Amino acid sequence: MKIGKRIRAARENASMSQKDIAKIIGVSDKTISGYEADRILPPLDKLLQLALQLKLPITYFVGNDSKDYKLSSRLLALEAQLIKISSELKLIRIEARRINKE
Numbered sequence: 424m425k426i427g428k429r430i431r432a433a434r435e436n437a438s439m440s441q442k443d444i445a446k447i448i449g450v451s452d453k454t455i456s457g458y459e460a461d462r463i464l465p466p467l468d469k470l471l472q473l474a475l476q477l478k479l480p481i482t483y484f485v486g487n488d489s490k491d492y493k494l495s496s497r498l499l500a501l502e503a504q505l506i507k508i509s510s511e512l513k514l515i516r517i518e519a520r521r522i523n524k525e
Contacts, residue, residue, distance in 0.1 A: 426470075427461035429484045433477045434459075448472040467501060 434444050434455075441455040448469055457463035465473065474481040481498045 425461050426464070426484050426486075427459045429486070430455075430465070430473060431459040433473070433479055433483065437477050439477075444473070444476065447476050467498065470498070471501070471505070 434441070441452040441459070445452040445455045449472075450469065454463060458465050458469075470484055471481055474484065481502055485498060
């Protein structure tokens with residue numbers, strides 16, 4: 424199954440319209456339509472936003488097809504980096520609050 428079909432299936436399973444999901448991730452409903460029709464390949468940041476909003480792993484969208492292996496591997500690496508960055512940001516916020524209280 425191609426990315427567009429997976430995006431559409433995930434959106435429909437979440438009972439969301441193209442306009443709903445477009446507004447949340449900051450694109451037009453026409454862009455979502457383009458993603459779903461496989462006319463436009465979503466950038467990684469938008470694909471990540473879709474995955475987060477639809478509560479699915481980003482790998483759901485790229486599938487297990489061998490030709491998608493490199494993309495899937497890159498996406499998994501990016502997910503790991505984002506998790507690490509998020510943890511670091513939390514620590515920085517805690518430290519900033521501590522310093523501001525002094």
